[in-house]
Amino acid sequence: MKTIDLGEWTCSYLDAGAGETIVLLHGFPLNKSMWTFQIDHLAQSHRVIAPDLRGHGESAVSEGIVTMRQMADDVSRLLDALNIDCRVRLCGLSMGGYVAWEFWRNHSNRLAKLILCDTRAVSDTDEIARGRRMMASQVVDTGVDFVADSMLPKLVSPKSCEDQPELVATLRRMILATDPQGIAAAQRGMAERIDMTPMLHDVTTPALLLCGTDDIISPPAEMSKISQSMPNALFVEIQGAGHLAPMEQPLATNEAIQRFLAS
Ligand code: MLT
Numbered sequence: 001m002k003t004i005d006l007g008e009w010t011c012s013y014l015d016a017g018a019g020e021t022i023v024l025l026h027g028f029p030l031n032k033s034m035w036t037f038q039i040d041h042l043a044q045s046h047r048v049i050a051p052d053l054r055g056h057g058e059s060a061v062s063e064g065i066v067t068m069r070q071m072a073d074d075v076s077r078l079l080d081a082l083n084i085d086c087r088v089r090l091c092g093l094s095m096g097g098y099v100a101w102e103f104w105r106n107h108s109n110r111l112a113k114l115i116l117c118d119t120r121a122v123s124d125t126d127e128i129a130r131g132r133r134m135m136a137s138q139v140v141d142t143g144v145d146f147v148a149d150s151m152l153p154k155l156v157s158p159k160s161c162e163d164q165p166e167l168v169a170t171l172r173r174m175i176l177a178t179d180p181q182g183i184a185a186a187q188r189g190m191a192e193r194i195d196m197t198p199m200l201h202d203v204t205t206p207a208l209l210l211c212g213t214d215d216i217i218s219p220p221a222e223m224s225k226i227s228q229s230m231p232n233a234l235f236v237e238i239q240g241a242g243h244l245a246p247m248e249q250p251l252a253t254n255e256a257i258q259r260f261l262a263s
Pocket of ligand 1: 217
């Protein structure tokens with residue numbers, strides 16, 4: 001694990017392996033350690049950069065609001081600081097996927113391939129955005145426990161819940177370790193994210209869309225539809241996984257990513 005001062009904030013990141021660069025962007029309210037299985041696997045053939053996004057993990061926290069655009073700019077700044085000027089493969093899960101869309105919108109000259117795991121293209125309905133802002137106020141007042149309690153049942157599939165209790169325990173620890181101000185700022189940022197749907201036809205970057213068959217947050221039918229609107233996208237379902245396919249089914253996820261990277 002390394003830290004780097006990016007001017008406005010300090011970023012904690014992992015840098016492993018050598019070769020073409022792949023950047024892994026975690027989901028909310030998690031951190032770079034969610035990619036442990038992918039880092040170990042991909043670092044055998046690639047340089048893997050896995051940052052803690054602003055307000056998460058061991059990176060510095062910004063209070064108020066952190067938009068998906070800001071997080072995408074943070075990633076670009078990190079690449080600058082690491083002198084990575086070749087095009088990268090960018091892989092984002094859920095919130096990391098929202099950041100990846102913004103990276104495509106604002107830094108597409110840095111992008112070779114996109115991997116979108118368990119994520120959405122639509123913006124929030126008013127009701128969902130209201131719920132996010134309520135969570136943002138509550139988490140600062142009362143702490144993170146209720147966030148773990150409300151999110152955990154939606155994150156993994158019933159099968160993972162039954163077969164992998166240690167995974168659920170790891171996720172709870174990860175959520176509880178996230179700074180309340182970081183959670184609040186990311187929720188406010190996600191509530192303001194734009195609708196990518198009208199732009200999907202323009203995303204010509206080769207893309208892989210991965211989705212757990214039991215994902216109830218970004219369901220397979222929705223992700224399949226996103227892939228059909230993108231000119232150069234492949235859709236793969238990961239059997240038995242919920243919203244966190246890379247953690248729940250690492251072997252199948254790694255295989256799909258590896259195949260796409262080699263294609
Ligand atoms: C995530 O896993 O990053 C979240 O489910 C994203 C969201 O709340 O929309």
